[in-house]
Each structure stands twice: as structure tokens, then as C-alpha cells.
Amino acid sequence: MIANPLTRGRERRVLPGFGLSLGVSLTFVSLILLLPLTSLVGQLSTLSLSQYWFLITDPRVVASYGVTLLAAAVAALFNAAFGLLMAWVLVRYEFPGKRLVDALMDLPFALPTAVAGVTLATLYSSSGWMGQLLAPLGIDVAYTWVGIALAMAFTSIPFVVRTVQPVLEDLPAEVDEAAMTLGATDGHAFRKVLLPYLWPALVTGTGLAFVRSLGEFGAVIFIAGGKPYETEITSLMIFVKLQEYDYAGAAAVASIVLATSLALLLVINLWQGRFIKRLHGGRP
Amino acid sequence: MSIRIAGIDKTYGPKGPGHTRALEPIDLDIANGELVGLLGPSGSGKTTLLRIVAGLEQADGGTIHFGERDVTQVHVRDRRIGFVFQHYALFRHMSVFDNVAFGLNALPRRDRPSSAQIRSRVMQLLEMVRLTDFASRYPAQLSGGQQQRVSLARALALKPDVLLLDEPFGALDAKVRQELRRWLRHLHGELGFTSLFVTHDQEEALELSDRVVVMSNGRVEQIATPDTLYRRPGNRFVFEFLGEVNRLEGDVSHGVLTCGAARLAVPGLDDGRHELLLRPHEIRLSERPSAGAHLPVSVSAVVPVGAEVRLELEADWLGEPWQASVGHAEFDRLDVSRGRRLYAVVSQLHRFDAAKPQTLTLEPAV
Numbered sequence: 001m002i003a004n005p006l007t008r009g010r011e012r013r014v015l016p017g018f019g020l021s022l023g024v025s026l027t028f029v030s031l032i033l034l035l036p037l038t039s040l041v042g043q044l045s046t047l048s049l050s051q052y053w054f055l056i057t058d059p060r061v062v063a064s065y066g067v068t069l070l071a072a073a074v075a076a077l078f079n080a081a082f083g084l085l086m087a088w089v090l091v092r093y094e095f096p097g098k099r100l101v102d103a104l105m106d107l108p109f110a111l112p113t114a115v116a117g118v119t120l121a122t123l124y125s126s127s128g129w130m131g132q133l134l135a136p137l138g139i140d141v142a143y144t145w146v147g148i149a150l151a152m153a154f155t156s157i158p159f160v161v162r163t164v165q166p167v168l169e170d171l172p173a174e175v176d177e178a179a180m181t182l183g184a185t186d187g188h189a190f191r192k193v194l195l196p197y198l199w200p201a202l203v204t205g206t207g208l209a210f211v212r213s214l215g216e217f218g219a220v221i222f223i224a225g226g227k228p229y230e231t232e233i234t235s236l237m238i239f240v241k242l243q244e245y246d247y248a249g250a251a252a253v254a255s256i257v258l259a260t261s262l263a264l265l266l267v268i269n270l271w272q273g274r275f276i277k278r279l280h281g282g283r284p
Numbered sequence: 285m286s287i288r289i290a291g292i293d294k295t296y297g298p299k300g301p302g303h304t305r306a307l308e309p310i311d312l313d314i315a316n317g318e319l320v321g322l323l324g325p326s327g328s329g330k331t332t333l334l335r336i337v338a339g340l341e342q343a344d345g346g347t348i349h350f351g352e353r354d355v356t357q358v359h360v361r362d363r364r365i366g367f368v369f370q371h372y373a374l375f376r377h378m379s380v381f382d383n384v385a386f387g388l389n390a391l392p393r394r395d396r397p398s399s400a401q402i403r404s405r406v407m408q409l410l411e412m413v414r415l416t417d418f419a420s421r422y423p424a425q426l427s428g429g430q431q432q433r434v435s436l437a438r439a440l441a442l443k444p445d446v447l448l449l450d451e452p453f454g455a456l457d458a459k460v461r462q463e464l465r466r467w468l469r470h471l472h473g474e475l476g477f478t479s480l481f482v483t484h485d486q487e488e489a490l491e492l493s494d495r496v497v498v499m500s501n502g503r504v505e506q507i508a509t510p511d512t513l514y515r516r517p518g519n520r521f522v523f524e525f526l527g528e529v530n531r532l533e534g535d536v537s538h539g540v541l542t543c544g545a546a547r548l549a550v551p552g553l554d555d556g557r558h559e560l561l562l563r564p565h566e567i568r569l570s571e572r573p574s575a576g577a578h579l580p581v582s583v584s585a586v587v588p589v590g591a592e593v594r595l596e597l598e599a600d601w602l603g604e605p606w607q608a609s610v611g612h613a614e615f616d617r618l619d620v621s622r623g624r625r626l627y628a629v630v631s632q633l634h635r636f637d638a639a640k641p642q643t644l645t646l647e648p649a650v
Contacts, residue, residue: 174373181367182387
């Protein structure tokens with residue numbers, strides 16, 4: 001006879017509080033994560049398939065996908081490079097004020113995104129400090145997709161820095177030195193030793209930053225300008241539909257953002273799991 | 285290739301009074317094909333010296349030559365060294381094969397062998413370190429000893445002029461360490477590379493090295509063959525660092541040293557207070573005092589270790605207990621047990637308080 005795995009587990013478990021802690025966790029997961037998702041699905045169920053298809057392929061919405069994806073991709077790539085650099089500086093060098101810079105890295109998380117949005121819009125508008133400098137060069141940031149990407153990059157930079165930093169700290173300086181004693185140039189050592197080692201963390205961080213940017217609203221909305229077909233992002237489309245009390249329409253567009261984000265996170269997780277296994281001794 | 289180190293010194297932190305000098309100016313010549321051990325306690329500067337020879341750190345002054353080549357200002361990647369790290373420093377995302385092939389693949393294109401040549405060279409190295417079957421494994425799947433062998437194969441792949449090893453066996457357990465030590469000695473005999481290694485383990489240094497450099501506080505205390513080092517230590521530090529030491533302090537008058545109830549004939553010593561040192565194996569035990577020695581002791585601990593029995597001896601006239609080692613035959617003959625009262629007989633004494641170290645040979649061993 002096979003014992004009930006739950007009761008068997010309870011008999012053998014030494015750590016106390018399993019039932020209570022798991023119960024509380026599941027309750028909150030349901031309330032905070034699953035319930036809203038369920039209501040989203042509920043809203044969608046009021047639509048027929050053809051209505052759904054019509055809503056999500058509305059040319060104005062499709063244009064917003066393009067703008068959002070492009071801006072988020074640019075922001076994520078920028079953050080991949082800048083975040084790697086930032087993590088490198090914070091781990092490998094000692095300088096006065098290092099702790100402060102380290103703390104500043106979390107600012108985009110702590111700052112209300114709307115504050116960030118207003119600040120960026122003011123800075124980069126044609127009369128703002130940065131805008132004034134860039135305008136003569138023919139670069140418009142505010143109210144273009146560049147501005148959107150900038151706002152997205154600002155809010156998602158901590159994802160890259162904070163995922164790469166601990167992995168880099170874990171990599172002993174000896175490994176760099178070993179590459180050098182074997183005659184590797186800096187470029188070769190970076191490409192063959194450092195980058196492959198950081199790759200999983202970097203991809204994860206960049207992926208998280210990208211997914212975060214896809215749904216960014218507060219920071220982007222002030223600098224985006226919201227010109228239909230040009231600088232409208234998908235989350236703005238959802239907002240517009242909500243204001244028109246078109247809950248089903250909003251849910252339809254939101255479901256696209258959700259599906260994209262979930263699919264990306266899943267792919268990143270699966271891929272990263274394979275790589276981590278190799279580093280820690282599983283068969284490749 | 286020979287290594288010539290001349291006047292290498294290094295100071296960490298700001299210069300000036302009160303600074304700590306990691307290395308006093310050091311001169312050291314290593315002949316072609318020699319295996320030299322740098323031995324010292326932690327903080328003695330041995331690792332700093334090794335890293336300076338490797339080019340991983342810069343000396344404040346002095347020069348380093350490999351053969352006729354002045355490498356003082358040469359970057360580590362162009363020094364043609366092999367370096368083995370204490371914690372292996374393998375590339376964990378690469379297979380064993382790729383780790384060993386790394387140096388060959390890093391060569392500029394015009395010097396790089398074909399991939400078939402690289403393959404055969406790597407397999408030959410893996411055969412040498414007896415890891416052929418592990419070529420496609422990842423470092424995390426290997427034991428510590430295997431990882432260190434991979435790291436050695438990787439260091440030898442480019443046929444370096446010199447091989448430098450930083451506490452190569454320090455992270456391994458005793459049995460594996462012993463095995464790898466013998467294997468390295470064997471490999472060195474076979475390939476004849478010039479090698480400098482760092483260790484804090486006297487046994488390792490004495491067993492592996494052609495010559496040992498004993499260091500402390502950034503200074504070289506003595507450079508000698510293991511045999512000379514053990515038999516004729518240059519100073520008290522070397523004597524104390526290389527093995528267990530017993531102390532005997534007392535007043536000498538007319539060739540007899542007195543210390544409480546103890547008396548010992550020490551012909552040839554001047555009158556006055558003297559401190560004498562002796563090794564555990566330089567003590568014999570007897571049931572009666574001998575003509576020249578009246579050293580009553582009582583056995584306070586008995587530890588049988590392998591070929592000999594270690595004893596701890598106590599007496600009122602001793603500040604710290606003596607450690608003695610006796611053979612099993614003698615142990616049985618004397619019927620030694622805890623609390624047994626016996627007389628110590630001393631065969632040799634060492635003296636470091638004079639200008640020159642001096643060894644006194646007393647009555648022959650019983």
C-alpha cells in the first residue's frame with residue numbers, strides 16, 4: 001500500500017510550521033496573484049473568439065505593440081550593456097562613494113514611477129536641460145519612442161545590475177588571472193571566460209528588464225505623448241479602453257501583454273536551469 | 285629555464301615609517317630543471333614573491349630573469365609561465381577538454397595549431413594526468429584532486445618556461461595530497477620543468493623540493509637542500525619551523541648544566557645561562573640516570589602514531605613539557621605507561637643564542 005505522501009511527509013518533517021506557512025502562502029498567492037488573473041479571464045469570457053481577434057488586431061493596438069516591443073527591446077539592450085558595466089564597476093573596483101552608488105542602483109525601484117516619468121519628461125522636453133542640448137543636434141527625446149525607451153531603461157536598470165552583481169562577486173579574481181597566465185588577451189578572456197560565466201545572469205536580468213518594460217505605464221506615459229500609431233504604448237491602450245468603460249477590450253489587450261511576459265519568463269527559466277546545472281555538477 | 289630573482293622587494297600601502305614591508309629585497313637563483321619550494325608561515329611573503337615572479341603583482345624594485353630574458357616589465361600573459369592556483373581556478377562553464385585547450389585556443393591565429401593538433405595535444409596532456417575518460421566532464425563533476433590535475437594539465441599545455449604553483453595541494457585532504465605530491469615529483473623527473481611552489485607544510489616542502497627557501501616576515505631565512513635544512517638549520521626560526529622543538533634552559537658551570545633537579549654534562553659550553561633546543565627524536569629514555577645526564581621525567585601522555593610512539597614528558601624543572609618519540613621496541617622494553625617515572629638521555633643539543641648556530645653531540649644514543 002502506498003502511504004498518502006502528505007501525511008507521510010508530516011510524520012517525517014523536522015522543521016515545524018509546514019502546514020501553517022504553506023497555507024498562508026497559498027492564500028496570499030490566490031488573493032494577490034490568481035484572483036486578478038481569474039477576473040481577467042472572466043472578462044475575456046464575455047467575448048467571442050472573433051470579437052477577441054478583432055480587438056487585439058485593431059491597427060491602432062497593433063501599432064502600439066510595435067512601439068512597445070521596439071522601445072522595450074532597445075531599453076533592455078541598453079540596460080544589458082550599462083547594467084553589466086555597472087555591476088563590474090561595483091564588484092571589481094574600490095572607490096570612495098561606492099556604497100552610495102550601490103544604493104542609488106535601487107532608486108528606480110523605490111521611486112514612484114510617475115515621479116520618474118514627470119522628471120524625465122521635464123528634463124528632455126524641448127525646453128528642459130537635456131532637451132535644449134539635444135534639440136540643436138536634431139535629436140528629439142520627449143514624445144518620441146526614444147523617450148519611451150529612456151523611461152523604460154530608467155525603471156528597469158536594477159534588474160540587470162542586481163542579477164549580475166552576485167554572480168560576478170561569486171567569480172573569484174583567480175579565474176581572470178588564470179586566463180591571463182594562459183596568455184589570453186583581455187578581449188579573449190572577456191569573451192571566453194567572463195561573458196559565458198555571466199551569460200545566464202545577464203540574460204535573466206535583461207529578460208526581466210524587458211518584461212518589466214513591456215508593462216511599464218507610469219514612467220512612460222508622461223514622456224510618450226500618446227500620439228496614435230506613433231507613440232502609443234500597449235499599456236496606454238489598456239488605460240484608454242478602461243476609461244471608455246470597455247473592460248472586455250482592456251482585458252483582451254492585457255491578455256496579450258500577460259501571455260508574452262509569461263512565455264518569456266518561462267523560456268528564460270528553463271534555459272537558465274540547464275546552464276546552472278552544468279556549473280553545479282549535473283550532467284549536461 | 286633558470287630563474288634569477290635579484291633584489292625584488294614589495295611594500296603594501298603608503299610608504300613611510302610604520303609601513304609593512306611584504307618583501308625585503310630578495311635574491312634567489314633557480315637552476316634549469318630545479319624544483320624549489322617556498323616555505324613559511326602565512327604572512328611570510330612567499331605567495332607575494334610567487335605572484336611577482338608570475339607577473340600577477342608588480343615589485344617595487346629588483347629584476348627577474350627567465351634564462352637570459354629580462355621579464356621584469358613583461359606582462360603576465362607574455363611571460364610564458366604556467367600557474368597553478370590553490371583553489372584550481374578552473375573555468376567552470378567549460379568541459380575539462382576546453383579548459384586544457386584554453387591556452388592553445390587563446391594563441392593569436394598565426395601561432396595557433398590546427399584543431400586536430402590541439403586535440404591530440406590536449407588528449408596527450410589528459411593522458412599524462414590520467415584523466416582521458418573525463419575529457420567531456422565539467423569541473424564540478426570532478427573531485428578536488430582531479431580538478432587540480434586538470435589545472436596542472438592546463439598550465440602545462442603551452443609548454444611554459446617555468447611552472448609556478450601556489451599551495452597546489454593546500455585544499456585537498458591528507459591522503460590525496462600525499463598521492464599528488466608523489467605524482468608531481470614523478471612528473472617533474474620525467475618532464476624536467478623548472479618549478480617554484482609555495483607551501484606552508486614543512487613535510488610537503490621537504491619531500492618535494494630540490495631546495496627549500498624558508499621565509500618569514502618577508503625575509504629569506506635560509507636556502508638549502510631539505511637534508512641540510514633539517515640537519516643544519518641556519519637559525520632558530522628555521523629550526524623551530526621545521527619540526528617540533530623542546531627547550532632546556534639552565535646555568536652552566538664547569539661543563540655541567542643545572543636546572544632544578546636536572547643535571548646534564550655539556551662539555552665545551554661556556555659558563556653562564558644557556559638556552560638549548562632539541563628535537564623529539566634526540567631524546568632517549570632509560571630506567572637509570574646515565575653518567576652524564578640526570579634528567580628525571582614522568583610520562584604524562586602516550587600517543588602511538590605509526591612507526592613510533594609519541595610521549596609527553598613532564599618534570600618540575602621543565603617550563604613546558606617535552607615531546608619525545610621512541611620506537612615500539614623501546615616503548616615495550618621500558619614498559620612505558622602514563623605516570624611512569626624515567627630518565628631522559630639526550631643525544632644532541634642545538635644552540636642558537638651564539639653568533640653561529642652550534643650543535644652539541646653528547647653521548648651516543650642508547
